[in-house]
Amino acid sequence: MFVRIRAQRVHSVVCSRAKEQAKRNQVMLENQVKQEMEKRIIAEQIQKEAVLLEAESNLPDEPPESCGDIITKIRFRLPKEETVVRRFHFTTPLKVCSHWSPLL
Incomplete structure (x- = not known):
């Protein structure tokens, strides 16, 4: 009986740790996606500014x-x-x- 209760506790701890790790992984993934989107937006803005500067200089x-x-x-x-x-x-x-x- 004691072994069974202990096994259940161990299983519960392992499950909660796995859930916590999954949450951390999800947060890390969301942060990566957010950073990539911000980088892409900045790159697009830089490209638009370059096009405008070139158009201005050729005018x-x-x-x-x-x-x-x-x-x-x-x-x-x-x-x-x-x-x-x-x-x-x-x-x-x-x-x-x-x-x-x-x-x-």
Whole structure:
């Protein structure tokens, strides 16, 4: 009888330790996933900033309004009925003009 009670206690202790270990493992796994997500978000932000910086550096200066016929105006409609107009030199490639849109 004593052996049986002792075996039950040992079994109970082993089970509770296993549960505690499983909880610790779960917490560690959740922390790892959280850290990986944070790293991924930071990497995405860095990449977005790099794209914006490159677009900004490749964007030519806006020609003055007095240039007349040698400029092209591009107008963007933003939320809240706001519009943004940017002038480009007539010879500026469309690809360069398209790099301007992420800067809005």
